[in-house]
Amino acid sequence: MIRLEGVHKRFGSLVVLNGISFEIKKGELVALLGGSGSGKSVLLKHIAGLIKPDKGKIFINGAEIASLNKKELESVRKGFGFLFQGGALFDSLTVFENVAFPLKEKTKLPKEQIEEMVFRYLELVGLRGSEGKYPSQISGGMVKRAALARALITDPKIMLFDEPTTGLDPQMSLSILSLINSVHKRLELTGMIVTHAIPTVFKITKRVILLHKGKVAFDGTPQDFMDSKDPVIRQFLGEEEDVI
């Protein structure tokens, strides 16, 4: 469903991705780990077609994303959901309007049905009662939850989560991850979660990819990841300080 072949990206002299290759099968949910600035968000944006690689190819459902024209790319993106690190809610719209936005703009659903769906998803992310507020009037965690509701409301087939639990308290983090898990199971969602919530995220993912210095340093199960003696992984987990 998602396949990367030797993806390279550099910004000026900074090499961010240095030959990334992996494949994610349909229905698979993968945790993408890595230190700050290791290129996780950049990699997600490549998969979503927001950034083009300098070298290498990215395939979504067999179609190479960089070679698609605007119309084809829009049609591929119809099945996409993306939770941005900062939420990316529209400042000028209320929480309700933000969550309703993709349905209002991309579907012909009646107003009442949109309203019912928005309230259902706001309930799911624990934001019922905040629907009339603007993004500037709510906390960072609430922004993230509203953004999650907006991303999930269109029932995407591929979902990319950029740090869905950062800024949330442990209980809310857990409920957001279990929400992702339930949506993943219900919709057979294919997805990738960038997160630092280790080991909580391993409750919902069966595969882990670790990025280090622009390359895939580990690709395997959470159990193997935790048991690994690889110094890069041990250092990432905060156990060895002077390896890298």
Add this chain to the structure above:
Amino acid sequence: MFLFLLQSLVLCFTPPIKVGLFLRQIRFIGAQSLVVILLTGAFSGMVLGFQGYYSLSRFGSEAFLGPAVGLALIKEIGPVISALMVTGRAGSAIAAEIGIMRISEQIDALELMGLNPLRYLVVPKLLAAVISVPLLTSIFDVTGIIGGYLIGVKLLGVGSGVYFGEMANYVDMKDVLEGIWKSLSFSVIIVWVCCFKGYYTGIYTGFGAEGVSRATTQAVVTTSVLILLWDYVMTSLLF
């Protein structure tokens, strides 16, 4: 940059047009610029009244104060100063707003929803500016003519009938149309440059608050220079 304008212009003629956003921009670019236009229009006209009277009285031609004020305002000063005022008031805000949307990934979010950001961010502003700026220019001209009248007629003693009568004799429809064509083209320049600078914040100006501030400054400076440059081109073509 030209491709950005071309795509936006094509979208202006391709439905659906976002009517709500368009009306909001009419209010923002048009209605909310009214006070500044009235003020600058009145004072520009008053200054022209003084300067025109001073220059013309040297040749004993005070009777031509009306046409002098009218032609200067309608053909040059009205369209140019109105456009510069709209650039300072609305253009800077447009660049900053779109720039913030870029760095906070709101534009990426629109793209990922399979929506064309230009349709939401540029087209309503372009349509609103094309309607608002010529109207604001007309208001500027009228206010300026009244300002010139107050100085020339009420303060310096030029005859009221002479002021307006000579103006009617010497100001043609061609002159009025020249002003309208100029203000129409200036409105496109304002939205085009300011939206472009905001839209590509990060790529050309760097990210963060500094990137947005740089994009806003560049937007205002580039638009102002382009307005004056294009004014010269149009004046030489329509002369």
